[in-house]
Amino acid sequence: MLGKRINEQRTSRGWSQVELANRLGVTKQTVSNWENENIQPSIEMLLRLAEIFHTSTDYLLGLEQVPRLSVEGLPDAAVAHLCLLITDLQLGNS
Numbered sequence: 001m002l003g004k005r006i007n008e009q010r011t012s013r014g015w016s017q018v019e020l021a022n023r024l025g026v027t028k029q030t031v032s033n034w035e036n037e038n039i040q041p042s043i044e045m046l047l048r049l050a051e052i053f054h055t056s057t058d059y060l061l062g063l064e065q066v067p068r069l070s071v072e073g074l075p076d077a078a079v080a081h082l083c084l085l086i087t088d089l090q091l092g093n094s
Contacts, residue, residue: 001062003037009053009060010035023052
């Protein structure tokens with residue numbers, strides 16, 4: 001599940017494995033191995049993945065089915081703007 005979620009999060013942002021690797025300071029081969037479930041990231045790297053993807057470790061691990069968006073560090077005005085955008089997108093999909 002973790003490898004699939006890393007791949008989904010990476011590709012949804014339009015990032016290559018090389019781009020994600022560069023953001024995390026690892027090799028492309030490491031990212032490939034994570035995505036193919038050949039190896040698992042360390043706990044430290046799992047936390048960094050959640051941070052870079054703005055989601056929870058529980059989502060990445062498959063313990064939650066719905067991704068959560070972290071707005072930590074954003075000003076209140078930006079959070080309000082995101083809430084409006086989410087509402088608009090939900091109404092558009094109804």
